[in-house]
Every structure is written in structure tokens, then in C-alpha cells.
Amino acid sequence: MMNPDNMKEARMKRPVRWSVLAGALVVLTVLLLAETVVVKIQSTNLRKEPKFYSQTIATLTAGNSLEKLSSQDGWFQVRTSAGVVGWIHSSAVETKKFNLLAVDKSMKTQASAGEVALAAKGFNKQVEESYKAKHGEANFAAVDRMLQLKISPSDVEAFLRKGKLGEFGDDK
Amino acid sequence: MRTQRAGVILTAAALAGFVLSGCSVVQQGAKVLSDTGKLSEKDKDSIIKTSEAVRSTFSEITEQEEYYIGRAVAALVLSKYKIYDNGGLTNYVNVLGKAISYSSDRPETYGGYHFLVLDSDEVNALAAPGGFVFVTKGLIKRCKDEEMLASILAHEIGHVSAKHGLASIKKSRLVDTFKILGKEAATRYGSKELGELTGIFENVLGDIVESLVEKGYDRKYEYEADKLAVKFASGTGYDPNGLTRFLKTMVGGASGASGKGWFKTHPSAEDRLEKVNSQIKGMTNVPKIIPVRTERFMQSVRGLKP
Numbered sequence: 001m002m003n004p005d006n007m008k009e010a011r012m013k014r015p016v017r018w019s020v021l022a023g024a025l026v027v028l029t030v031l032l033l034a035e036t037v038v039v040k041i042q043s044t045n046l047r048k049e050p051k052f053y054s055q056t057i058a059t060l061t062a063g064n065s066l067e068k069l070s071s072q073d074g075w076f077q078v079r080t081s082a083g084v085v086g087w088i089h090s091s092a093v094e095t096k097k098f099n100l101l102a103v104d105k106s107m108k109t110q111a112s113a114g115e116v117a118l119a120a121k122g123f124n125k126q127v128e129e130s131y132k133a134k135h136g137e138a139n140f141a142a143v144d145r146m147l148q149l150k151i152s153p154s155d156v157e158a159f160l161r162k163g164k165l166g167e168f169g170d171d172k
Numbered sequence: 173m174r175t176q177r178a179g180v181i182l183t184a185a186a187l188a189g190f191v192l193s194g195c196s197v198v199q200q201g202a203k204v205l206s207d208t209g210k211l212s213e214k215d216k217d218s219i220i221k222t223s224e225a226v227r228s229t230f231s232e233i234t235e236q237e238e239y240y241i242g243r244a245v246a247a248l249v250l251s252k253y254k255i256y257d258n259g260g261l262t263n264y265v266n267v268l269g270k271a272i273s274y275s276s277d278r279p280e281t282y283g284g285y286h287f288l289v290l291d292s293d294e295v296n297a298l299a300a301p302g303g304f305v306f307v308t309k310g311l312i313k314r315c316k317d318e319e320m321l322a323s324i325l326a327h328e329i330g331h332v333s334a335k336h337g338l339a340s341i342k343k344s345r346l347v348d349t350f351k352i353l354g355k356e357a358a359t360r361y362g363s364k365e366l367g368e369l370t371g372i373f374e375n376v377l378g379d380i381v382e383s384l385v386e387k388g389y390d391r392k393y394e395y396e397a398d399k400l401a402v403k404f405a406s407g408t409g410y411d412p413n414g415l416t417r418f419l420k421t422m423v424g425g426a427s428g429a430s431g432k433g434w435f436k437t438h439p440s441a442e443d444r445l446e447k448v449n450s451q452i453k454g455m456t457n458v459p460k461i462i463p464v465r466t467e468r469f470m471q472s473v474r475g476l477k478p
Contacts, residue, residue: 165409
């Protein structure tokens with residue numbers, strides 16, 4: 001004879017199976033559809049809205065992985081590993097190429113992922129140092145000074161507003 | 173019930189692991205398989221070769237590599253030209269350039285866009301890969317308003333955005349580079365590899381500087397940059413006729429210091445004008461010039477005018 005607990009479990013058995021199956025399907029779909037993008041520039045900001053002078057809600061650096069949620073006019077809405085959701089311009093990220101079906105068939109897919117493994121290599125700081133040692137005429141000091149001048153997005157916003165440019169134009 | 177759920181979660185996790193790691197790190201993978209005898213030496217080489225082949229076009233140069241190439245090209249430009257030291261003007265050109273970059277196809281680059289005024293009466297503008305943009309005092313003097321300068325900066329941003337500098341690198345350089353890189357994974361190069369890479373780096377810079385400063389880009393790249401200039405400038409809200417008005421000052425290649433810079437390295441102003449005019453004609457909404465922009469331009473270039 002079944003005790004009441006077992007009876008309860010038996011009654012639930014069918015719906016439970018369905019929910020598990022549906023859950024598995026959702027997980028699988030999400031896995032196949034979820035797109036990961038990786039920050040490919042030195043540093044950038046995660047923004048509240050899809051525009052450069054929108055409020056910064058997180059700072060991102062090269063190599064940060066983000067989950068892409070949606071896209072709009074060249075911007076991606078993403079979620080960081082810390083769970084923060086915001087916008088990043090598509091030119092700042094690389095879309096990882098995962099194709100489950102192509103893993104065995106196509107070498108090309110594998111190779112383009114191999115390229116990701118090499119991403120940090122090639123011409124780097126070390127090569128620059130070695131070049132600099134041989135080429136005293138190259139004016140790297142001036143380049144470093146050039147890089148020091150930073151223009152904030154809010155300066156650009158004020159410039160656009162005053163000049164009736166971008167979203168501040170008369171026809172917008 | 174709990175076990176069932178745990179099972180599903182475990183399966184999903186395993187699947188996620190498979191998806192996420194399935195196609196990464198080809199070369200190490202090929203090496204490991206080869207070491208364990210699961211992959212023949214020949215297969216390993218062909219896998220590595222395929223991965224090199226994929227990288228042997230300029231579009232596969234990483235953002236970081238482009239940055240280091242751009243830095244060095246900029247360092248060479250700055251060995252030929254002196255900087256025009258005028259904080260107010262430099263700042264104005266940077267804000268203007270940055271504003272246009274926001275409406276470009278590529279607003280974000282590894283190290284960002286940076287603009288500098290060169291102390292030269294030559295009429296010239298140059299862009300090194302990654303976003304190092306230079307404009308001469310002589311060129312700014314020739315501009316009558318913000319729309320004209322905006323169109324020049326938009327043309328240079330066009331070169332960066334479409335990676336014309338990288339496209340002028342001879343393919344053999346890239347093949348050489350990736351031959352070295354394909355061998356093994358090292359975080360720092362040994363002296364032999366470093367020597368080889370530095371040699372290739374020198375050649376790469378030579379290819380770009382030759383196009384940028386001496387010979388000029390291929391004509392098709394100049395026409396493309398003009399096209400992008402109209403797109404990016406009008407996308408920002410500028411009257412794209414800033415470009416046509418600037419090109420008109422170059423017709424005949426006549427006036428003043430015309431032997432160098434934009435006159436020498438670019439296709440004829442007449443040909444460019446024709447193409448740009450027809451592009452603007454095809455636009456449905458052409459922004460108009462407004463006085464407030466011209467006023468701030470005049471304010472910023474005040475020190476330049478004699």
C-alpha cells in the first residue's frame with residue numbers, strides 16, 4: 001500500500017516529466033541561440049542607452065565576454081558576467097563564431113576560432129620596443145602625448161547640441 | 173524528481189561546455205592530438221596551415237595589432253612633421269573629429285580616435301591605422317567653415333573605418349607573420365622570433381607609409397573615402413557640400429603649395445567632384461549649413477590666420 005506521499009508523487013509524475021522536457025528544450029534553445037560577444041578594444045563603457053554620451057553603467061576592457069540580448073542601429077544590448085545589462089557599440093566587440101553543426105564538418109569554422117587564440121599575438125608592445133630600439137627617428141613620445149588628450153563624450157554632446165548636429169538637429 | 177532535474181542541469185552544463193569549448197584553440201588542440209598519436213603529423217600541419225591561411229588577409233589583423241601598426245606609422249609621420257602647438261585648436265579638431273566618428277561605421281577602435289594639427293603649410297591630411305588622424309595647418313587655413321573641415325576629417329575617418337592602411341600591406345608580409353605565429357604559443361617571443369617579427373613589422377610600416385605619404389592610396393580607396401566622408405559628415409548633420417567646396421579649391425591642382433600632400437597623392441579634384449556631386453544629388457535629405465558652426469570655426473582658427 002502506498003503512503004500518501006508516494007501517491008502524491010505518482011499523481012505528479014506525468015506533469016513533472018513534461019515540465020522537465022520543456023525546461024530542457026528551453027535550455028537547449030537558449031544555448032543554441034545565445035550569442036556571446038567579446039570586447040576587442042582596449043577599454044570602453046557599458047552605456048544605459050544606445051548612444052555614446054549616455055550614462056556609463058560599467059567599464060569594460062579587452063577580452064570581457066558579454067551575452068548579447070538584442071541589437072538596434074549598430075548597438076548591442078548585452079549582459080555582463082556580473083549581470084549588468086546595458087548597451088555597447090557593435091564596433092567594440094567581436095562575435096564569437098560557435099556553430100555546433102560545423103564542428104566536425106568544416107575546418108574553416110575551427111580555423112577562424114583558432115584566430116581568436118592568436119588574437120593577443122603578432123605585433124605587440126614587445127615588437128614595438130624592438131622596433132623603437134632600431135629606429136630612433138620614429139617619434140613615439142609624440143604619439144604617446146597625442147593619446148593623452150582625452151575628449152569626454154559629454155564634451156562631444158555639448159558640441160553637437162551647440163552646433164545643432166546629430167539628434168539636436170532642427171530636422172530631428 | 174530532484175535527481176531528474178539535476179540530470180537535466182548536468183546535461184545542459186556539459187552541452188554548454190561542449191559548445192563553448194568545441195572550436196577553440198585549434199593549434200594547441202592539434203598539437204595535443206598529434207602528441208597522443210590520434211592525429212598524424214601531416215594532418216596537424218594541415219590544420220595549422222588552414223588556420224594561417226585564414227589569417228593571411230588584412231581584414232584578419234586584430235584590433236590590437238592594428239593599434240601597434242598605427243602607433244608606429246603615426247610615430248613615423250611625426251618624425252617628418254612638427255606638431256602645431258595650439259591647445260585650443262587641437263581640442264576643437266578632436267571634439268569635431270570625435271563627433272563625426274560617432275556617426276561613422278566604426279566609432280570604436282582599439283585605442284580610439286585621436287587628432288593632431290601638423291605645423292606645415294602643405295595642404296594635407298593623413299590617417300594611420302586605428303585612428304591616428306593628422307591635418308596640416310595649411311589645410312585648415314584653406315577651410316572656410318566647419319563643414320569643410322568636417323568633410324576632410326570624415327574622409328580620413330573613412331580611411332580608418334574601411335581599413336585602407338591595412339589593405340595596402342603586401343600579402344606576403346602577413347603570410348610571413350603567421351608562419352612565425354603558427355609555430356607555438358608563447359606569451360613573449362624569443363630573440364629569433366622577435367628579430368624576424370621586427371623585420372616584418374618594418375616592411376609592413378614601409379608598405380603603409382609608402383601609400384600614405386609618398387604614392388597615395390589606390391584611386392578606388394580615395395573615391396571610397398570620399399563616399400564615406402559624405403555619409404559620415406551628413407550623418408552627423410553637416411552639409412556634405414563642405415567636401416565639394418573644398419575640392420573646388422583644388423581644381424586644376426593650381427594654387428600655392430600644391431606639389432605635395434592631397435594634391436600629389438589623390439586622384440584629380442575634377443574626378444572626385446563629379447562623383448561626390450552625383451552622390452549628394454541622390455540624397456533625399458541634405459543637411460544645411462548654419463551660422464553658429466561657422467562662427468565657432470572662425471573662433472577656433474583665429475590664431476592661424478595672418
